[in-house]
Structure formats: structure tokens, C-alpha cells
Amino acid sequence: MKKIISTLFLSAATAVFAQEAIRFEELPFKELIAKAKKENKIIFMDAYASWCGPCKMMERNIFTQKSVGDYYNSNFVNARFDMEKGEGREIAAKYGVRSYPTYLFLNGDGELVSQNYGYMEESPFLAMAQDVNSPNNKKGSLKERFAKGEKDPEFLINIMKLNSSSDYDFAKNASERYFENKNKTEELSKDDIGFLLFFLKSPEDKNYKIFIDKKSDIIKHLPEETYKEFDAQIKLSKIIAQSIDDRNKRIDEVFFMKNAEPLVGKHDAEVRLNQTKLSYYEQNANYPEYEKAALEYYKNSDSFDTNELLKTAWVFSEHVKNSASLKKAAEWAEKSVMRGETSENTYILAKLYYLTGNKDMAKTYAEMSETLAVQAGKDSQLAKELLNQIK
Numbered sequence: 046m047k048k049i050i051s052t053l054f055l056s057a058a059t060a061v062f063a064q065e066a067i068r069f070e071e072l073p074f075k076e077l078i079a080k081a082k083k084e085n086k087i088i089f090m091d092a093y094a095s096w097c098g099p100c101k102m103m104e105r106n107i108f109t110q111k112s113v114g115d116y117y118n119s120n121f122v123n124a125r126f127d128m129e130k131g132e133g134r135e136i137a138a139k140y141g142v143r144s145y146p147t148y149l150f151l152n153g154d155g156e157l158v159s160q161n162y163g164y165m166e167e168s169p170f171l172a173m174a175q176d177v178n179s180p181n182n183k184k185g186s187l188k189e190r191f192a193k194g195e196k197d198p199e200f201l202i203n204i205m206k207l208n209s210s211s212d213y214d215f216a217k218n219a220s221e222r223y224f225e226n227k228n229k230t231e232e233l234s235k236d237d238i239g240f241l242l243f244f245l246k247s248p249e250d251k252n253y254k255i256f257i258d259k260k261s262d263i264i265k266h267l268p269e270e271t272y273k274e275f276d277a278q279i280k281l282s283k284i285i286a287q288s289i290d291d292r293n294k295r296i297d298e299v300f301f302m303k304n305a306e307p308l309v310g311k312h313d314a315e316v317r318l319n320q321t322k323l324s325y326y327e328q329n330a331n332y333p334e335y336e337k338a339a340l341e342y343y344k345n346s347d348s349f350d351t352n353e354l355l356k357t358a359w360v361f362s363e364h365v366k367n368s369a370s371l372k373k374a375a376e377w378a379e380k381s382v383m384r385g386e387t388s389e390n391t392y393i394l395a396k397l398y399y400l401t402g403n404k405d406m407a408k409t410y411a412e413m414s415e416t417l418a419v420q421a422g423k424d425s426q427l428a429k430e431l432l433n434q435i436k
Contacts, residue, residue, distance in 0.1 A: 065111040068118050069125045074132050081122045082153030085183055089121040089174070090149040092128050092136065095422045097145040099164040110167050120178045121150075129423065141210035150177045154186040157207045191219065196226050205240055220244040221251045233262040242275065247282050277308050284308070285321050294329045296322055316342075323357075332364040340370060346377055355381040355390055362396045371401050382410075388418035392428050399435055408435050 069091070070077060081088045091108075093100035107113055117123055126133040128142050136142065140149055140157055150159040159177045184190060187204060195201075204219035220240050233241070241259075245252050256263070256276070264272050288301040298318060305314035322338035339357050346354055354377035361374035375397040381390040395410035411431045418425035 066109040066114045067123050068114070069123045072124070074124075074126075074136060077122060077124050078151070078153060078155045081151070084122065085153065086120065086122050087158060087177060087182060088149075088151040089117055089123050089177075090136075090151065091123075091125040092133070092140075092142045092145065092147040092149055093125065094129050094145045095127055100146045102164055103146055107165065107167055107170055113167060113171060116171055116174055120174065139211060148173070150182075152182065152186070154188075156187045157211065158182045158187070158203070160207060188215065191215075191222075196222065198223060198226075202240070205244070209243065217244045224252050224255050233259050235266050238263055238266055245279060247286070248280055249283065253279065281305055281308060281317060285317070288321070289325060294331060296325060327360060330364075332360075335360065336365050336367070336370055340373065343373075343377065346380065351381040351384050354378070355393060358397060359393050362393055362400065368401055371397055375401060386413065386417060388414045388421060388423055388425070388428070391417060392431070395428070395431055399431065404435055408432065411435060 067089075070080070072080065077088055080086075091100075091103070093104075126136055128134065128137040128145065128147075136149075140160075142149070144162055146163065148161045149157060152158050159173075159182070161173055165173070181200070190200070191204065201219045201223040205216045205223070208216040208219075220243075224237075224241065227237075241252055241255060241263075244250075245256055247253070256279075260272065267275075284301060284304045287304075288297045290297055296318075301318050301321075302311075302314055305317065308314070309317070319338050319342035323335060323342060326332070326335040326338060339361070343349060343354065343357065358374040358378040358381075361371060365371060365374070375394060378390060378394040378397055382394055391410045392414035395407045395414055398404075398410060399407035411428050415425045415428035415432065417423075418428060
């Protein structure tokens with residue numbers, strides 16, 4: 046009897062506990078957007094990963110608080126997505142989710158109206174929600190409001206902050222309107238300078254005149270030498286654009302060096318040229334030219350970030366056939382593995398070993414990749430397919 050009573054008590058407690066917590070909708074993303082639109086509510090989305098410790102702590106300690114559940118359930122359409130599975134992958138790519146947990150607040154048009162990160166205690170988590178749940182964030186589509194000419198500085202700053210990675214052009218247009226409507230006699234703040242420099246890519250940009258006219262403001266926060274270097278890089282971007290022959294899908298290296306070298310010096314010009322070639326030839330699937338540029342650029346690979354080397358090694362493993370080049374790519378992948386083994390870098394290294402005929406090492410690292418993927422709750426299919434090829 047005691048056991049039965051205990052079980053009933055536990056069930057009742059669990060039911061009450063569930064009612065107090067945030068209620069997350071189990072709907073496809075498109076239906077969530079439609080629901081938010083219909084109810085004129087904002088979506089709160091917990092963007093998490095299954096292996097993330099702080100995510101689990103939020104789920105256990107904060108989402109279950111009555112005050113949190115009451116506010117979020119009354120004011121938001123709540124949803125949770127694992128960013129490494131199913132629709133979560135598309136959501137992560139669309140909104141630039143790179144750390145966990147990330148809290149996304151979206152309007153009924155699917156636009157980002159606020160974003161925050163990391164473990165939060167009850168009070169700041171509620172304060173964040175109350176700040177987001179303002180009438181200003183429910184006025185409708187941000188893009189429609191922008192198109193109608195809204196000039197409110199906070200509105201424009203919000204667009205810049207939230208869309209800099211997911212919709213750069215929109216954010217850049219907001220930055221131009223922000224500075225266009227700023228009092229010309231007002232001194233630029235440190236934040237203003239950050240916005241100005243982030244979206245300034247070419248001498249043709251509208252804000253380049255602000256950059257020149259407000260030099261005295263800028264060098265109060267940056268060394269004048271840094272200002273000059275930034276200006277040189279902006280001018281260099283125009284030379285890059287002029288060097289690209291889109292008709293023949295080539296880069297005019299002679300033109301580039303002739304114009305870039307007087308600006309930044311021979312060494313820096315060569316570095317920028319190789320960076321441009323890598324980016325352009327990958328985008329245009331010209332892998333023979335990409336291969337040549339990568340071998341030149343990463344000649345002294347010790348000075349480069351291992352993640353950057355790994356990314357190039359991956360491209361080589363997919364598109365390069367030359368054995369000597371693949372062996373060089375294996376060296377790049379080895380540097381990443383030496384810094385820390387992951388299911389991704391061990392797989393790339395295994396594939397490169399396989400392509401260069403080192404089947405024993407390929408098998409070892411493919412098995413390691415599969416094990417690491419399973420332990421992290423990630424997809425291990427690529428490693429399994431490679432193991433089948435090796436056998």
C-alpha cells in the first residue's frame with residue numbers, strides 16, 4: 046500500500062511539476078511561425094545540443110521554475126530544437142547558431158528580434174523575456190518597417206546586431222541609414238565606431254565618407270596606424286574586385302600585384318592574393334587552381350590555425366587527386382588531430398590516409414571517428430561508409 050501511495054504521489058508531483066514548467070510546442074518550424082503570426086506572439090526557441098551541459102542545467106533548473114513557466118507560457122510560443130539534428134541543422138545555419146544554449150526570439154515573419162546565450166539564472170532569464178516582449182517587437186516584419194523608412198536608432202542598432210551574420214546585406218543597409226541620420230556634429234561613440242568598421246568593406250560604400258570625415262573621432266579609440274591599415278585594406282578590397290574576371294572565372298594576378306603592392310607591400314599583397322584565390326576558386330569549383338593556391342598559401346603551415354588547415358584538408362579529400370597534394374593535406378589534418386581528437390578531424394584524416402594508400406592508419410582513424418561520433422551523439426554514417434570501403 047505504501048508503495049502504491051508513493052507512486053501516486055510521485056505521479057501527481059510530476060504532473061504539477063510539468064504544468065509549472067515552460068511548455069514547448071512540438072511542431073515543425075513552419076507551423077510555429079504560423080502560430081506566432083496568428084497569435085501575434087514572439088517565438089522563444091531554446092537552441093540546444095544533446096551533449097551540452099549548460100543546456101541540461103537550464104532544462105532542469107530554470108525552465109521548470111513556476112515564475113518562468115508562467116511568463117513564457119503566457120507570452121510566447123515556446124519551442125526547442127536540437128541544432129545538430131533534423132530541422133535544427135537548418136535553423137542553426139539560418140540564424141548563425143554556433144554556441145549552446147542559444148536563445149532565439151523570432152517574430153511571426155521568422156525574423157530574429159533578439160538573441161542571447163549561455164546558462165542564465167531565473168531572474169535575468171525572466172528579465173530578458175520581459176525586455177523582448179515589448180510592443181515594439183510586435184509591430185510586424187522588421188524588413189517591412191525598414192522599407193517604410195523607420196529611422197529609430199535603437200531599431201536600426203537591433204537590426205545590425207541581430208542580422209550581421211544571418212542577413213549581412215540587411216544589417217549593412219541599416220548601418221548606412223543609422224549613420225545617415227546621425228547628427229553630423231555628434232562625436233562617434235566606441236559602439237558607433239564598431240558598427241561603422243564592421244560594415245565598411247569598400248571605398249564605394251556610403252559610410253566610407255563617414256570613415257574619412259570622422260577620422261579624429263576614430264583615432265581617439267584606435268591607434269592612427271591601425272586606422273591607416275584599415276583604410277589600406279578597404280582600398281585593397283576594391284583592387285580585388287577589379288582583379289576578378291568573372292567571364293573567364295580567373296583572377297588577374299598581374300593586375301592585382303601591380304596595384305596592391307604599393308599599397309600594402311609585397312608580402313601582404315601576396316598573402317591577400319592567395320586568400321582571394323582560395324575563396325574565389327572554391328566558390329567557382331575550380332579545384333585545380335584552388336589546389337595550387339592552397340599549397341602556396343599554406344607552405345609554412347605551422348603559422349596557421351588548425352581549424353583553417355582542417356577545412357582545406359577536407360576540400361582536398363573531396364576534390365583533389367594528386368597523391369603528393371593529398372599527403373600534404375594529411376599533414377594539415379594531423380595538426381588538428383594533435384590539438385584534440387574529434388569525430389570530424391579523425392574522419393578527414395582517415396579519408397586522406399585511405400586516398401594516399403595508408404589503409405592501416407585509415408582504418409584506425411575511421412574507427413576512432415565512429416567511436417567519437419557515437420559518444421557525442423553525432424551521425425557516424427560517414428565513418429561507417431569509409432570503413433566499408435577500406436575493408
